[in-house]
Amino acid sequence: MAKLGILGAGISGLSAAQLLKNKFETEILEKNSFPGGIARTKDVNNIPYHLVGGHCFNSKYPEVLDFVFNNILPLSEWRKIKRKSKIKFHNQEIDYPIEFSVKQIYKFDKELALKIVADFLNASDNLKYANLEEWFVKKFGKALAEEYFIPYNTKIWNNKPSEMSHLWVEDKLPVPNKHSFFESLIENSQDTMPHAEFFYPISNNQNTFIDALAKKLNIEYNYKVNSISRDIKRNQWLINNEKYYDLIICTLPLKEIPFILENTPEYVKTAGEKLKYNKVSNILWKNRHTDKTWTYIPEKDSLFHRYIHIGAYLNPLQPYSISEVVGEHSWDEMKSSGEKDNFLLEPLDCNTSDYAYVIFDENYNHSTSVIKNYLQERAFHILGRFGEWQYYNMDVCIKKAMDLSRILDCF
Numbered sequence: 389m390a391k392l393g394i395l396g397a398g399i400s401g402l403s404a405a406q407l408l409k410n411k412f413e414t415e416i417l418e419k420n421s422f423p424g425g426i427a428r429t430k431d432v433n434n435i436p437y438h439l440v441g442g443h444c445f446n447s448k449y450p451e452v453l454d455f456v457f458n459n460i461l462p463l464s465e466w467r468k469i470k471r472k473s474k475i476k477f478h479n480q481e482i483d484y485p486i487e488f489s490v491k492q493i494y495k496f497d498k499e500l501a502l503k504i505v506a507d508f509l510n511a512s513d514n515l516k517y518a519n520l521e522e523w524f525v526k527k528f529g530k531a532l533a534e535e536y537f538i539p540y541n542t543k544i545w546n547n548k549p550s551e552m553s554h555l556w557v558e559d560k561l562p563v564p565n566k567h568s569f570f571e572s573l574i575e576n577s578q579d580t581m582p583h584a585e586f587f588y589p590i591s592n593n594q595n596t597f598i599d600a601l602a603k604k605l606n607i608e609y610n611y612k613v614n615s616i617s618r619d620i621k622r623n624q625w626l627i628n629n630e631k632y633y634d635l636i637i638c639t640l641p642l643k644e645i646p647f648i649l650e651n652t653p654e655y656v657k658t659a660g661e662k663l664k665y666n667k668v669s670n671i672l673w674k675n676r677h678t679d680k681t682w683t684y685i686p687e688k689d690s691l692f693h694r695y696i697h698i699g700a701y702l703n704p705l706q707p708y709s710i711s712e713v714v715g716e717h718s719w720d721e722m723k724s725s726g727e728k729d730n731f732l733l734e735p736l737d738c739n740t741s742d743y744a745y746v747i748f749d750e751n752y753n754h755s756t757s758v759i760k761n762y763l764q765e766r767a768f769h770i771l772g773r774f775g776e777w778q779y780y781n782m783d784v785c786i787k788k789a790m791d792l793s794r795i796l797d798c799f
């Protein structure tokens with residue numbers, strides 16, 4: 389049996405291993421002492437503190453749902469939750485998505501509501517966008533772009549949308565057409581966005597899913613991959629000068645690969661150096677009771693761009709939320725910003741991630757192509773959110789693992 393080495397035990401590496409473990413002698417190498425990567429939670433006051441994000445699960449891919457519910461964690465072990473999201477907007481709370489809440493805006497700012505409607509209906513979309521800012525203006529009209537999408541995206545990318553590519557957004561943000569927008573003005577439109585409904589384990593902890601995904605896999609923990617080379621004589625990959633594999637799947641950040649893979653030429657290393665990403669920081673709070681799942685905060689007076697009301701994922705509901713901000717921020721800075729909001733009562737714990745969001749700047753396409761072409765020519769398989777340097781949710785990581793496993797099945 390050929391030997392497969394999978395680098396990283398996040399959702400991508402675990403999924404690939406589950407799909408390929410009967411075909412190859414499979415081993416996962418993971419630098420942490422636990423599986424799950426950025427989807428892992430930590431127990432605080434019996435609450436699953438999502439150290440990064442809020443990790444709700446759903447998918448538009450039936451094969452992903454089938455794989456998860458029939459092979460990993462049965463549907464009976466999941467709770468289905470309806471998304472209930474709000475946006476803090478001009479000191480009011482309105483429903484998400486904003487484009488269907490113009491009637492609510494009309495109640496406190498009639499002029500703005502009229503401007504939003506006029507701009508939306510007059511927006512002309514020629515399907516050509518110089519940057520992300522232009523994409524928002526052409527899809528939603530100038531008023532919604534300026535009042536909501538541009539400030540919110542400036543916060544979540546820590547970057548000006550005018551200096552970013554629109555490419556990541558396609559498929560992530562369903563865009564209403566003029567008919568559905570008009571309908572929302574005369575009827576109550578429903579939230580049909582991705583994750584309008586989502587699944588969370590009935591155990592009240594995302595780790596139940598992760599542990600099920602890691603079950604019966606051969607994982608070496610506390611093993612950091614520092615070097616990868618090719619042993620020409622043996623026709624095998626060599627990790628840290630000690631472990632040989634016929635094949636490898638790498639979920640480590642693409643940016644780092646040119647520096648870990650031996651004999652990588654300078655032009656590929658330069659492309660790696662140019663790839664940009666953001667970290668994300670958050671605080672777990674005890675707060676007032678709410679049944680909302682998320683609150684989005686485009687406004688500049690709060691450091692945070694959203695609250696993930698993690699307690700609303702649980703049964704019974706619990707008064708806990710995670711306030712999230714892009715970049716590296718100290719406990720004191722986050723605490724003092726959160727304390728201005730009397731909804732948040734007591735800060736309990738905080739975290740800053742390493743990789744969280746890759747940045748789709750003007751350099752993204754060129755640099756990722758240079759590295760990916762180089763790796764592809766060497767049959768070096770990459771996978772995952774940071775492995776492929778993409779904006780993938782967990783379900784897309786699983787889908788990509790399925791696609792790759794079908795290719796490797798022929799090996």
Ligand SMILES: Cc1cc2nc3c(=O)[nH]c(=O)nc-3n(C[C@H](O)[C@H](O)[C@H](O)COP(=O)(O)OP(=O)(O)OC[C@H]3O[C@@H](n4cnc5c(N)ncnc54)[C@H](O)[C@@H]3O)c2cc1C
Binds near residue numbers: 639773783
């Ligand atoms: C803020 C935020 C919110 C999110 N919310 C959601 C959500 O609600 N729903 C959803 O579906 N998805 C969500 N996601 C996306 C989801 O987290 C990812 O799609 C998924 O967890 C990525 O898994 P991965 O295995 O590709 O990467 P990772 O989780 O990064 O796994 C890579 C693994 O490789 C290991 N590793 C790294 N370097 C080395 C090394 N040198 N040697 C050995 N091991 C190494 C790491 O420790 C890690 O375990 C969110 C992401 C973020 C950032």
